[in-house]
Amino acid sequence: MTRRLLLSYLSLAVLLLLCLEIPLGFVYSRGERERVTNVAMDEAESVAAYASLSMSMRRAERDLPSRVARCAERIGGKVVIVGPAGGLVAGSHPLSAAETRGLATRPGIAAALRGTATQDVRTSTIGGVQYLSVAAPISRGTLKQGAVWITLPTQTVQDRVHHVWTLLALGGLAALTAVAVIGFAIARWTGRPIRELERATHELADGGPATPVAITKGPPEVRSLAATFNRTAARLEHLLASQRAFAGEASHQLKTPLAALRLRLENLESDIALHARGSLTAAMTETDRLARMVEGLLAMARLDESAAVREPVDLDQVCAERHHAWTPLFEQHGVRLVLLGDHEGPVPVPVSVLAVPGALEQILDNLLSNALRVAPLGSAVAIDVRRPMTHERRFHHRPAGPARVELHVTDEGPGMTEEQRRRAFDRFWRAPDAPKGGTGLGLALVQRLTHASGGEIILRPAARGGLDAVVRLPPARGRDGGTVTARRPLGVTAQRVP
Numbered sequence: 001m002t003r004r005l006l007l008s009y010l011s012l013a014v015l016l017l018l019c020l021e022i023p024l025g026f027v028y029s030r031g032e033r034e035r036v037t038n039v040a041m042d043e044a045e046s047v048a049a050y051a052s053l054s055m056s057m058r059r060a061e062r063d064l065p066s067r068v069a070r071c072a073e074r075i076g077g078k079v080v081i082v083g084p085a086g087g088l089v090a091g092s093h094p095l096s097a098a099e100t101r102g103l104a105t106r107p108g109i110a111a112a113l114r115g116t117a118t119q120d121v122r123t124s125t126i127g128g129v130q131y132l133s134v135a136a137p138i139s140r141g142t143l144k145q146g147a148v149w150i151t152l153p154t155q156t157v158q159d160r161v162h163h164v165w166t167l168l169a170l171g172g173l174a175a176l177t178a179v180a181v182i183g184f185a186i187a188r189w190t191g192r193p194i195r196e197l198e199r200a201t202h203e204l205a206d207g208g209p210a211t212p213v214a215i216t217k218g219p220p221e222v223r224s225l226a227a228t229f230n231r232t233a234a235r236l237e238h239l240l241a242s243q244r245a246f247a248g249e250a251s252h253q254l255k256t257p258l259a260a261l262r263l264r265l266e267n268l269e270s271d272i273a274l275h276a277r278g279s280l281t282a283a284m285t286e287t288d289r290l291a292r293m294v295e296g297l298l299a300m301a302r303l304d305e306s307a308a309v310r311e312p313v314d315l316d317q318v319c320a321e322r323h324h325a326w327t328p329l330f331e332q333h334g335v336r337l338v339l340l341g342d343h344e345g346p347v348p349v350p351v352s353v354l355a356v357p358g359a360l361e362q363i364l365d366n367l368l369s370n371a372l373r374v375a376p377l378g379s380a381v382a383i384d385v386r387r388p389m390t391h392e393r394r395f396h397h398r399p400a401g402p403a404r405v406e407l408h409v410t411d412e413g414p415g416m417t418e419e420q421r422r423r424a425f426d427r428f429w430r431a432p433d434a435p436k437g438g439t440g441l442g443l444a445l446v447q448r449l450t451h452a453s454g455g456e457i458i459l460r461p462a463a464r465g466g467l468d469a470v471v472r473l474p475p476a477r478g479r480d481g482g483t484v485t486a487r488r489p490l491g492v493t494a495q496r497v498p
Helices: 002-056 060-073 096-100 107-113 155-205 220-267 274-305 317-330 359-374 388-397 417-421 441-453
Strands: 078-082 087-093 120-126 127-140 143-153 312-313 336-339 352-355 382-385 405-410 457-459 467-475
Touching: 002 078, 002 107, 002 143, 002 155, 060 143, 087 096, 087 107, 087 127, 087 352, 096 220, 107 127, 120 359, 127 441, 155 220, 220 274, 312 317, 317 336, 317 359, 317 382, 352 467, 359 382, 359 405, 359 441, 359 467, 441 457
Parallel strands: 336 382
Antiparallel strands: 078 087, 078 143, 120 127, 127 143, 312 352, 382 405, 405 467, 457 467
16 A cells, blocks of 8 residues: 555656646747847847948948957857848858858848848758857848848757756656655555554454554544444454354253253153154154254354364365265165265375365265255265366366366255255255255355355256255365375275266
8 A cells, every 4th residue: 555655646746747847848948049049139130230331331341340250259159241142241250162152042041131021040050060040131221231140059058958957857856756755654654554454354354353453543534444443343243252152052052951852752752642652753853853953053153153274185085984974874765875086097186175174074964964865765866076177178178267176966856946046055944845854054054164165065956857066165285386185094095986
């Protein structure tokens, strides 16, 4: 922010200096040239009047050479007087024969010999030096007696103009330096509290404590913003702490009476008539559902309480462990649980993904539990891991975003409509035709864990019907930017079903 403020100050200062100094320099340059031109024209008219008087009194040959020499010495230029036919009458400096013959053809002298009312002012180069030439007619009444031609070198004028431009440039640099020093001090004074606000905001966004920001520095608007931020952060921390405390305490307080209620229902089983045992079983089922709901709320409360740091996790190892743990339960329900995955040769190369510790196990457990609940008898539920490179070669294109590892859990159940897939991650929402026993918290918890791990989850129709839950997770990168290969402990091998 300091650099941007300083750049804005310097940009405004440069724009202001350009708007002031450039017109001033051009005005001074034009004024100097006009001043020299006016001086030359005044001298030409003075010499012309003197020459007209001398020619009338027939004293031109005696008076004009000295007059011309004094005038040329005074102005630092050259003075030439020609007659009516363009012949040389007097000159302050010697002229060659060619120059003498060409006097009448010079535009300024020619215009003066014609007796024009306006003097011909031209800038020409003589001997490699730029000169300003002025020609004035010599006349007495209607009689044209000749012309006066004065040339002045413009080097002196140019030196003065260049000197002024140099002074303007140095003044501009000095002004810019002063603006840079003062602007840097102002930018630092203005930006310091804003940087502290940014730091505190990042800490609060990352789950850190709401550290108060000093409100005694900076402009009044920034101090007011800091005070508002402190109040907002304190209120937000209080609300989050209250929410976490309520969820955690309520969940813990509900677990004990639920366990007691379950025990009492089990004890009533021997005293209930056969025709009423169905209601008892339903009550026990609802008690189990409520217990699972409490566990889900408790898991969410624990997730809110900790700002977990993502760590590299071997996805293949987790999938293999959860496949081994869930296979007996799937076999009891007559459903096959298969573990698929991309292969980079005879032995797949394990790749680590970034995830919150313990998140992958909970994600897979919830997805497998949902899949088992809707899977028909004799169907299959698949766990499929797809690596970025294989995924790119499979579809013959590179993904638009950063490459991610995909975890698929696919079932062959009834699936969901598009509207149901959009609402599936809402807390406590269950599909109208969903089997009994669910709490509506599983997918919500899966989404929270996935987002906390820096990934995303989407639900889409499976190829054979049913639902395909896709969890995309960022691969762990090494210092060189390469994908980290997970080191699996000895004796642990991912089981694959072709």
